[in-house]
Amino acid sequence: MTDQTDASTQEDQANAAQRRQKGEFVRGVSRFRNVIGDTPDFPAEPGRYHLHVALNCPWCHRVTLARGILGLQTSISMDVAFPNRTDDTDPAGENFWHFTPDRVSPLTGAPLPECTEETASGRGYRLAKDLYAAEGSEERSVPILYDKKTKRIVSNESAEIVRMLGAHANALGSTLAPDLLPDMYPADDAAADLRRDINELNEFIYVNINNGSYKAGFSSDQSVYDAAFANYFSALETLEQRLADGRPFLTGDRFTEADLRLFPTLYRHDPVYYVRMKLNGARILDYPHLWRWLCRVYGLEGVADSGSLIHCRQGYFGRSWNNVVPLGPVKPMTYPEAYRHPALARD
The missing domain is CATH 3.40.30.10 (Glutaredoxin)
Known part of the structure; x- marks a missing residue:
């Protein structure tokens, strides 16, 4: 695939069996x-x-x-x-x-x-x-x-x-x-710098947020969890600062692959990952620029119907030790309705 880097697509498989045996979650290769x-x-x-x-x-x-x-x-x-x-x-x-x-x-x-x-x-x-x-x-x-x-x-x-x-x-x-x-990954020569920006964001998001959330939630080694937790919230803060200049999307004025790849994890964070993945350092609602970005993407045509928090809640908590699904959060309002209200986050 053009300009696609392995680190933004799959995890390093070196010593994967030994790492899993020690309690680390290691994603396999398609x-x-x-x-x-x-x-x-x-x-x-x-x-x-x-x-x-x-x-x-x-x-x-x-x-x-x-x-x-x-x-x-x-x-x-x-x-x-x-x-x-x-x-x-x-x-x-x-x-x-x-x-x-x-x-x-x-x-x-x-x-x-x-x-x-x-x-x-x-x-x-x-x-x-x-x-x-x-x-x-x-x-x-x-x-x-x-x-x-x-x-x-x-x-x-x-x-x-x-x-x-x-x-x-x-x-x-x-x-x-x-x-x-x-055009989420433009191929023309004039877009070379944009592709480079997308590639760097894709890798950063995959390692620290997409796959990082799973390392926090599904690894059974405390040190692996600690590192994943720290990297995840550090990455959220980096992206929060990136959006602080008022840009609507991660690379600027246009929606790209980087936005698409970040959305599924942040969509799940407050109602699911905060508890299930033990990522309780903060909610996305606590990051005003990221929250408004999340609401902005959720409002794009074709996005709201592409996922289901009912499926997410049942699928994730159905794999927990007692299969009981938490009913919240309900304040400031239920999810995903909250994603229609960017003003819930306050600077």
């Missing part, structure tokens, strides 16, 4: 890395591609955001997994993403309307892992970008899916007029 338009195998065509996602997953949220912001909702179909993975009572075993729209949510007492069956393969797979098994892979993760014509997985790396959707949005069937279509 293995399907094909690119739409790169070879004749996966041409950029409207109606051909499909996403398998879970709305509680922040990596999936990146691609649902791109789909919404780029006006691809009608040309790229989508299946949504239930937010809780299988447990040890499931015949297939535990920890698998599954497409079971009739399953009742313990949080709402009813099936979640966003959840679907698996529709792209033509086989109605119940588990995401079955899509991989059909190609001889043991992977099990989402998101999956899938080619409905050849019945093949294109990619399961969220950063690269976002990049290719942006690069080929018109050819893929965006409903937006060309002059309204966001």
